[in-house]
Amino acid sequence: MSNTNRSIEPLFQTFANEKIKLSNRTVMAPMTRGFSPEGVPGEDVAAYYRRRAENGVGLIVTEGTGINHPASVSGASIPVFYGEDSLNGWANVVKQVHKAGGKIVPQLWHVGMTREKGDLPNQEALPVGPSGLSLDGEKVTEPMTEKEVVELVEAYAQAAADAKRLGFDGIEIHGAHGYLIDQFFWEKTNQRKDRYGGDLVGRTQFAVEVIEACRREVGPDFPIIFRFSQWKMNDFKAKLAETPDELERFLQPLVEEGVDIFHCSTRRFWEPEFEGSDLNLAGWTKKLTGKPVISVGSVGLDGEFTSFSGANTTSLDGLIKKLDKEEFDLVAIGRSLLMDPEWVKKVYEGRANDLLSFNKEALQKLY
Template sequence: MSQTNKSLEALFKPFKSEKLTLANRTVMAPMTRGFSPEGIPGEDVADYYRRRAENGVGLIVTEGTGINHPASVSGARIPLFHGDASLDGWKQVVKDVHQAGGKIVPQLWHVGMTRKKGELPNADALPVGPSGLSLSGEKVTEPMTESEVMAMVEAYAQAAADAKRLGFDGIELHGAHGYLIDQFFWGNTNKRTDRYGGDLVGRTQFAVEVIEACRREVGPDFPIIFRFSQWKMNDFKAKLAETPDELHRFLQPIVEAGVDIFHCSTRRFWEAEFEGSDLNLAGWTKKLTGKPVISVGSVGLDGEFTSFEGANTASLDGLIEKLENEEFDMVAIGRSLLMDPEWVRKVREGRLNDLLPFNKEALQKLY
């Protein structure tokens, strides 16, 4: 990677909001790893996160962790966020990260209808979603009943309460990429006619109730981060909002429910979200809501993550320029940090030529 000409100062300014203070603007993006047998994160997982904290990551967002529902995750090695053994594992993760001077939030997750019938860890549990439809619109199961939806809200709330009890620095709710919360947002997967369906605003009701229930459990001062995206795993061109006005109408109920920070997931951070403006999704979200935002998407690399092929390092100039312009407040780094726990330290020390390209073999190991 060629040496950048821009000062990196903007990336290493402290961040301070009403509920969260960070040493710098770097965030470890949540990335599913699958190294937690029976859903229990062990010492190797704790060490993995600790190494990022030791090397100066401002905020760690854990990989997606399954809330207390039998169909919350796909795979027996995906970490859970319920049960004594799994929670004890996460307690050790928090302890290690804090001892290394870092801050960490769990990403609370339910995969919804992306889960296939028969998948572990609970092969008998059917996938659930607002209308029982896969991301491609095919009927797989029956729609969730209202009582099932309300029970799911409480499962998120319990996870939030556990996160606070374990000493985490906040929570992130995964509302992106076509997983459960996003399936309620998206018209292709939500055909409900009750209070959880309807138009773009009506389809935010499930998320609103999840956020409000989490806030009830954690109190007014505990940070709630909300991750959302336009794109889905099966449709990179999908959009919940076609215009800034639609995005504003979509975001407003979520803001009012109690979100503190938005994590705006895009595949390439430099791409404009709407015609007529250079702002990306995070930039528009900050402009429309006034809330702090995290941007993400192929930071420091020249290839987008969805292929998970190799990628070479790339200049940080464009990223720094957007940070200097205060288009967003924090930057989530994914594959670069997956490969290299020292990425933040190297950037801070100006050792840009020491940054490592991404190798897909990193997916098979906890560096």
């Protein structure tokens, strides 16, 4: 650590549990890029991820990549995680990241009812969700049958098996932001009366079966990260859990099925999750479950990501203080890394003045 400014030392300590060891506490947050024509990540995508590994990112979580279902993604250039061409593309991504000394996990994704009718790549495929309801609560399609739900569980499991086969270092299951798994969690979009509905715990059943099926395919020693959030893309104030007790009840079934690390998505990492405590969502999740957690939300920037307008760099002091107090274990960086592949290296070398502000033009290019 001799090269490291002591004030940021907690960020550059190694992280290890029984399933994964990382060189530092930094994580590249998953960010949809849309540079994979026909769902296939090419050499430019592999190089994009490799640059982050070369510059010291501890763990890369890929952009969301669609499981094997015709309505899993919404867009012809969003990567998918099935089919020979796409899986070969991902195999190259893994190869390039590992050559650079990095670690990488794919984020397994299904957008559910956020998909519009007629969206590419499969225009005829209708959006699917627990009750056929949009995030605004409007009926769009029929609820999924139990058979269809079980088939989706198996699609996640197949993706997990492929991730292990391709040499990834784990998987992340996307259960946040109002996408498919989160639509099962949320009372507004899940009004089922069968085993996939009911109260807060009952609504975790789909996620429980997904985690269980993935664990079956990858075995006991392969890391499973689970990303969840309170907020939804259409409702930043939405809450799955209003109190710590509710959060504990929600998380316990996921812990029991074998989640190794929770990725707790918030828009601003510094905001307390519940009144009466300074802990954010990640801090509470760690306290309640004892599991390692990733915190995320406008790290290093002064504007929240959901606006996707510009944002200036800002001090990391508050982040480091929370990390040093072990409120959370890992820190996911989104827009700062999207704009600047050298962000981690610059922070490590104390080059704060060289950090780049974020501008939305960065979304149009693979830096």
